[in-house]
Amino acid sequence: MYRKDGEEYFIVDAHIALWDARPENQRNIHGKQFIxxxxxYHRNLSPASELWPYEDYLYYGGxxxxxxxxxxxxxxxxxxxxxxxxxxxxxxxxxxxxxWELTRKHPDRLTYNHCYDPRNGEAGLDQLRADAERFGLQxxxxxxxxxxxxxxxxKLTDHWSYRYxxxxxxxxxxxxxxxxxxxxxPLDRDAFDVADVDHVASDFTDLNFIVEHCGLPRLEDxxxxxxxxxxxxxxxxxxxxxxxxxxxxxxxxxxxxHYWLGEDRILFSxxxxxxxxxxxxxxxxxxxxxxxxxxxxPLTTVQKKKILGLNAASLxxxxxxxxxxxxxxxx
Amino acid sequence: MITAAEVWTALASVxxxxxxxxxxxxxFVRSVDVTGADVEVHLRLPTSFCSPxxxxxxxxxxxxxxxxxPGAGRVxxxxxxxxxxxxxxxxxxxxxGYRGTFGHEAEDSLDELRATFRRKAHTAAMxxxxxxxxxxxxxxxxxxxxxxxxxxxxEALLRRRKALGLSLDPxxxxxxxxxxxxxxxxxxxxxxRRARSVxxxxxxxxxxxxxxxxTRYPDVSHGRRALLPLEVLS
Numbered sequence: 001m002y003r004k005d006g007e008e009y010f011i012v013d014a015h016i017a018l019w020d021a022r023p024e025n026q027r028n029i030h031g032k033q034f035i036x037x038x039x040x041y042h043r044n045l046s047p048a049s050e051l052w053p054y055e056d057y058l059y060y061g062g063x064x065x066x067x068x069x070x071x072x073x074x075x076x077x078x079x080x081x082x083x084x085x086x087x088x089x090x091x092x093x094x095x096x097x098x099x100w101e102l103t104r105k106h107p108d109r110l111t112y113n114h115c116y117d118p119r120n121g122e123a124g125l126d127q128l129r130a131d132a133e134r135f136g137l138q139x140x141x142x143x144x145x146x147x148x149x150x151x152x153x154x155k156l157t158d159h160w161s162y163r164y165x166x167x168x169x170x171x172x173x174x175x176x177x178x179x180x181x182x183x184x185x186p187l188d189r190d191a192f193d194v195a196d197v198d199h200v201a202s203d204f205t206d207l208n209f210i211v212e213h214c215g216l217p218r219l220e221d222x223x224x225x226x227x228x229x230x231x232x233x234x235x236x237x238x239x240x241x242x243x244x245x246x247x248x249x250x251x252x253x254x255x256x257x258h259y260w261l262g263e264d265r266i267l268f269s270x271x272x273x274x275x276x277x278x279x280x281x282x283x284x285x286x287x288x289x290x291x292x293x294x295x296x297x298p299l300t301t302v303q304k305k306k307i308l309g310l311n312a313a314s315l316x317x318x319x320x321x322x323x324x325x326x327x328x329x330x331x
Numbered sequence: 332m333i334t335a336a337e338v339w340t341a342l343a344s345v346x347x348x349x350x351x352x353x354x355x356x357x358x359f360v361r362s363v364d365v366t367g368a369d370v371e372v373h374l375r376l377p378t379s380f381c382s383p384x385x386x387x388x389x390x391x392x393x394x395x396x397x398x399x400x401p402g403a404g405r406v407x408x409x410x411x412x413x414x415x416x417x418x419x420x421x422x423x424x425x426x427x428g429y430r431g432t433f434g435h436e437a438e439d440s441l442d443e444l445r446a447t448f449r450r451k452a453h454t455a456a457m458x459x460x461x462x463x464x465x466x467x468x469x470x471x472x473x474x475x476x477x478x479x480x481x482x483x484x485x486e487a488l489l490r491r492r493k494a495l496g497l498s499l500d501p502x503x504x505x506x507x508x509x510x511x512x513x514x515x516x517x518x519x520x521x522x523x524r525r526a527r528s529v530x531x532x533x534x535x536x537x538x539x540x541x542x543x544x545x546t547r548y549p550d551v552s553h554g555r556r557a558l559l560p561l562e563v564l565s
Contacts (some may be wrong), residue, residue, distance in 0.1 A: 032415050037378050044456075044546040217349070217536040220528035249535045256528055294525070299465065 001005035001322055002074035002308075004285050009305055010324030012312035013078040015177070015212055015237040015269035015278050017097040018065055020091065022058045030147075031088040042274055045241035060273055062102045064324045070109060076309065077318055081141035081177050082213070087148065111316060113139040113177065118160035119148045125167055133169040138316055139175030140168065141212075141225055144196070156196040165204055175206055175315055180214025180222070181238055194222050198254045201229035208315055209296065210267060212239045217276070219253060223260035233315070234261055236307070237271035251289050255296030261305040267312045284308065302326050333402050338363045340371055347389060348448035350537040351455065354389060357537075361411060368404030370397050375411050383415045385428055387422070388441050390483055393425055394508040450509050453491035453531045458526035461486040461505060471519035476501035482528035 002009040015285040021035035039057050048226040056064075069075040080103070083095025094115070114131045131137060145153045154161060160223055168176065180194050194215045201209050212235035215222025234257050242250040245309065257266050268284070270277035285304060289296045305326055313320050334534070343355045354360055354374070361373040374390055394408040409420045422432025429441050461470055463484040466476070476487040492499060497511050504513050506522060514522045 030414060040378060040543055040546050044542050197501065217532060217539070219532040219535070220525065223528055246535070246538055250540060252531045252535065256531060259524075260528075 001076060001321070002281050002285065006294045007285075007301055008287060009074075009077045009281070009325045010307040010309040010313065010320045011073075011077075011237075011277070011281055012268065012316075012318065013069060013073070013075045013237055013252075013270050013272060014210070014312040015081045016065070016069065016101070016272040017080065017082060017093075018060075018062065018077045018095050019083075019093050019273070020059045020095050021093065023088065025089050025091055027088055027090050030083075033083065034088050034093075038274055039237070045245050046275060047244050047279060048156045050276060052273075062098055064104070065102070065272070066109075068276050068278075069272060074281045075277050076324075077109060077111065077313070077316075079113055079139070079312070079316065080271070081113055081139075082115050083141065083143050083179070084115050084263075085119070085143075085146060087146075103135075107184070111138065113137065113141050113175070115141045115143065115146060116164055116165045117146065117154075118158060119151060119154055121160060125163065128164065128167055129171065132173060135146075137171070137173050139177060139181070139210075140173055142176045143179045145179070161200070162203075165200060165207065167268065169204060169206060175210060176200065176207050177210045177212055177235065179213065180211050180215045194218065194225055197232060198225040198229060201232050207231065207233055208233060210235045210315075212258060212269075214253070216253075219256060223256055223258040225258045226265070231269060232261075232313070233265040235267050235269055237269045238274070240268070240270065240284070241275050243287060247287075248290060248293075250287075251293055254287075254299065255289055255293060258299070258303070259296065263306050264311055266307045268308045268331065273299070281308065332367060333365060333370070335363050335365050337400050338365060338372065338397055341400050342372065342393055342492050342506075343391060345392045345396050347385070347446060347540075349385060349499075349533070350540060351448070351452040351533060352537060354393065354467060357541065358548075359389070361548075368402055369406070369560055370400075370403060371407045371409070372397060373409050373411050375544075375548060376413060377540045377547060378530070383412065383413070383419065383433070384413065384441060386410055386413055387419050387432060388418070388445065390419055391429070422466060425528040430527055430537070449491070449494055451529055453495050453497070454509065454526045455530035456484070456491040457505060458523065458530040460484040461523060462527070469516075469519065470506050471514070471516045473502060473505040475499065475503050478505065512545055521533075 001150065002011055019032065026032050035058060039054060042057065043051060050232070069078050078087065080094070080099045082096065082099065097116070100112050103110040103134035112135050114135055115130050115139055120127065144155065163179065165176070178197060194211060197209055197211055208231050210233040211222055214234040216239060228233065230249050239250070242253065270280050287299070289298050309324070310320065310326060334513060341541060342360055345354050346352060347354060347357055347359070350357065359374055359376060361375040364371045372393060374393060376386060390408050394406060397403060397408065398406045408423055410416050413419065414537060439535050460478055461473065461484060464479070478488070489499060497503070497507065497513060506514060506519055508514050508522065531550045
């Protein structure tokens with residue numbers, strides 16, 4: 001719990017990773033380009049005091065993750081959202097076994113979401129069944145711009161994607177996190193294009209679709225579909241660090257999301273280890289919409305509590321200590 | 332004989348479609364070399380993962396713009412440090428076109444992409460022009476004649492309208508939908524509000540790309556205009 005000015009904030013970091021991008025795990029030049037691109041984001045958007053050396057960034061391991069999140073970072077619960085990237089990394093980018101081991105050791109602290117790729121067809125459906133049982137999956141992370149053989153991406157509306165979403169529904173996997181934002185090679189299968197989320201959100205109203213990176217750089221397209229689909233949520237991964245380098249831009253992002261989605265469908269995350277949560281939590285609690293941005297209402301403490309943890313806690317059924325809960329009614 | 336200055340001027344006419352700003356202002360032009368009538372231009376982008384369709388579009392537009400300079404000889408445009416640099420540079424050298432360059436990956440032509448971002452650029456310019464005016468009455472009734480003639484926001488809007496083939500008549504309504512039609516009176520405020528989201532998104536992206544470029548290339552003053560440190564832009 002983070003405490004400030006007599007308030008207690010229950011913190012859920014809804015998008016973290018345990019990756020290995022060391023040269024021995026890089027399959028080809030794209031593996032190096034991918035982590036270098038991450039590192040550029042890290043260097044570009046972090047305060048100087050929070051910068052990591054490149055070597056640490058390639059691989060940091062479970063002990064450091066636990067310290068950065070739970071000892072130093074005020075986080076109460078964190079959710080793994082792994083990316084496989086098998087075309088770039090020999091043993092994958094997200095380290096499944098290591099993350100799962102850590103989750104089993106700290107079940108009160110960590111939730112493990114796994115990933116699937118509908119281009120794996122029938123065999124992948126069997127694998128998803130096995131993974132759902134093994135990890136007790138409540139959610140999955142999908143990376144629609146991921147390479148797969150000759151394919152450079154897929155859409156959630158593809159036939160096989162529907163088969164996988166139907167299986168998610170059957171297996172009780174309710175939270176579908178979709179990467180829609182910057183980084184990996186998009187081409188025609190535009191990594192930012194959220195139109196496919198619109199369709200599947202209408203067809204699977206019992207699933208939640210959390211759009212990671214809230215569609216940046218196409219925030220406006222995302223906001224528009226989210227106003228029409230009540231089961232679409234905004235994940236703040238990558239948007240959060242703008243609070244430091246571009247506080248006014250951050251105010252606009254939060255202001256737009258709040259205006260179009262309301263306060264119950266916005267989820268905090270550090271996108272660890274792209275950034276570390278400590279400074280993001282501190283800054284966000286202190287943050288306020290600038291006075292001259294009169295088009296946006298100021299953020300209240302209750303809204304900040306929801307964004308920092310209560311919204312994600314509700315999606316994942318996490319138990320929130322009494323002190324961190326929002327007052328039931330404010331007279 | 333042509334001069335480097337002519338080449339820079341030609342390149343200034345090429346815009347990043349998403350950011351709606353000239354490549355020269357964004358610092359995307361790494362170098363210009365003129366030997367007699369032959370020109371070699373090197374471009375660079377904020378990340379090696381910048382969308383290849385945008386990268387191709389800017390590189391081929393740059394090639395076209397420089398080739399159109401009277402007296403230009405052999406024109407070489409190369410994109411540096413991109414994950415598809417080799418593919419794009421080969422395609423440009425061979426005049427292969429977008430489909431010829433990317434083969435099966437290029438499902439659509441670039442025309443649609445270009446049209447989408449022309450519409451977004453217009454929407455953002457429309458919002459800026461209206462917001463700058465801070466109209467006291469309804470936005471639905473505003474016409475081009477209501478906008479201050481010499482304001483930069485008005486000029487930018489007129490340029491964008493012209494690019495889309497929208498009317499430049501003083502009596503034409505300022506507020507339009509994406510497709511150029513006029514919204515119903517009751518929908519005017521919502522249309523302006525959505526246009527604001529578009530403008531905010533475009534501006535934020537431009538800041539973000541500038542920041543990434545400066546991180547990737549610390550010598551980024553190669554551009555016509557030196558880039559400001561991040562803190563100054565925010």
